[in-house]
Amino acid sequence: MAEADTPNITNLTDNAAADMCASNDAITFQYYAWGIVANIIAVYGIIGNILSIIVLRHRQMRNSTSYYLISLAVYDIMLLTLMSLFLALPTIYLEKDVLAGFYFACQYMHPYVYPMALIAQTGTVYTTVAFTIERYIAVCKPLHAANTCTMSRTKRTILVIFVASVSYNIPRFLEYRTTEMWSDKYNKTIPTVELTEIGSDPLFQEVYFIYLYLSVMFLIPFSLLTILNILLIRAVNKARKTRNFMSNSNTKETSLTVMLIVVINVFLGCQFPALVDNITVALFDFAQLKCSLQWVQFTTISNLLVVLNSAINFILYCILSKRFRRVFLKIFHFKKSKPRLKFTVRGQSSIYVRNLNHHRPAIYGTGMTNYYDVDSSLL
Numbered sequence: 001m002a003e004a005d006t007p008n009i010t011n012l013t014d015n016a017a018a019d020m021c022a023s024n025d026a027i028t029f030q031y032y033a034w035g036i037v038a039n040i041i042a043v044y045g046i047i048g049n050i051l052s053i054i055v056l057r058h059r060q061m062r063n064s065t066s067y068y069l070i071s072l073a074v075y076d077i078m079l080l081t082l083m084s085l086f087l088a089l090p091t092i093y094l095e096k097d098v099l100a101g102f103y104f105a106c107q108y109m110h111p112y113v114y115p116m117a118l119i120a121q122t123g124t125v126y127t128t129v130a131f132t133i134e135r136y137i138a139v140c141k142p143l144h145a146a147n148t149c150t151m152s153r154t155k156r157t158i159l160v161i162f163v164a165s166v167s168y169n170i171p172r173f174l175e176y177r178t179t180e181m182w183s184d185k186y187n188k189t190i191p192t193v194e195l196t197e198i199g200s201d202p203l204f205q206e207v208y209f210i211y212l213y214l215s216v217m218f219l220i221p222f223s224l225l226t227i228l229n230i231l232l233i234r235a236v237n238k239a240r241k242t243r244n245f246m247s248n249s250n251t252k253e254t255s256l257t258v259m260l261i262v263v264i265n266v267f268l269g270c271q272f273p274a275l276v277d278n279i280t281v282a283l284f285d286f287a288q289l290k291c292s293l294q295w296v297q298f299t300t301i302s303n304l305l306v307v308l309n310s311a312i313n314f315i316l317y318c319i320l321s322k323r324f325r326r327v328f329l330k331i332f333h334f335k336k337s338k339p340r341l342k343f344t345v346r347g348q349s350s351i352y353v354r355n356l357n358h359h360r361p362a363i364y365g366t367g368m369t370n371y372y373d374v375d376s377s378l379l
Contacts, residue, residue, distance in 0.1 A: 029297055039089065135256075271306060
């Protein structure tokens with residue numbers, strides 16, 4: 001069972017369409033899905049994630065949740081960049097027979113870049129799990145939140161996730177190698193990617209790809225996210241029923257929870273087809289699957305959804321977070337400043353001129369304290 005050969009971003013390897021049994025229809029389908037649509041999504045996603053990092057790093061957004069979202073954006077940028085360069089662009093060569101030099105260069109880099117893409121995906125999955133757990137504690141266990149949901153603990157968690165993601169994917173660096181073979185078409189030797197002795201070992205494939213991969217990358221995080229998501233939705237519904245008795249800070253915490261619930265559900269929805277794809281490969285003969293046009297199409301779409309998931313968070317933040325929108329507009333000066341109003345107070349011996357906008361807080365306009373500096377939510 002060679003699950004490692006699937007063309008899945010969750011298992012970034014050679015395209016199934018490149019296999020000798022792949023039909024022209026499969027190659028053409030992957031060209032439009034990956035060579036065109038996925039590249040467009042990737043470019044937008046990289047730009048959107050960079051903008052998200054800029055906004056989330058602003059002092060008015062600085063809190064433990066924003067650090068998780070920054071980490072998530074970094075992993076998404078890494079995943080989208082590697083996907084575009086080493087999975088999407090090569091499909092253009094397969095369909096149009098252009099970018100041959102780039103395609104062959106990708107073959108040389110594949111054994112090293114492929115594990116990096118999986119490190120990014122692992123980081124994405126468990127960063128999502130981490131901020132879901134934090135939100136659950138903040139909403140459902142508020143007495144523990146003060147000691148748990150802190151900046152220092154968040155930074156340590158982010159570091160642990162990175163180290164664990166790298167450690168878990170170290171075997172991937174031993175999975176593939178690049179060799180050269182003669183090509184009658186090009187009348188020269190060209191690079192090709194093949195499994196190493198370790199990568200082709202049946203025991204390694206069974207333990208690492210079936211048991212570990214499906215458990216660590218799908219079953220455990222999906223189960224946690226599904227359960228915590230249900231609990232968060234119940235907590236939000238309960239909070240909405242008592243809205244009239246809620247303080248302003250509690251209302252903002254609920255709004256933040258709603259935003260993160262949407263992010264979690266989008267993650268689950270986009271990742272679920274990849275879960276089905278990997279389970280299918282684990283249960284059935286891959287040699288037959290990769291020759292099926294329907295399976296190639298399903299795998300391609302599941303990959304596309306994973307890419308979409310890494311590109312869409314900026315849109316979700318803009319739609320669901322008022323504060324994110326306001327800080328974004330403030331940073332990039334999209335709002336024209338209103339004309340300043342002045343009035344004079346004439347005393348016995350002097351004239352007092354006051355600018356009504358002087359020392360005005362970012363949102364509320366009353367008092368000298370900037371509300372964003374002390375509030376813990378993102379909304």
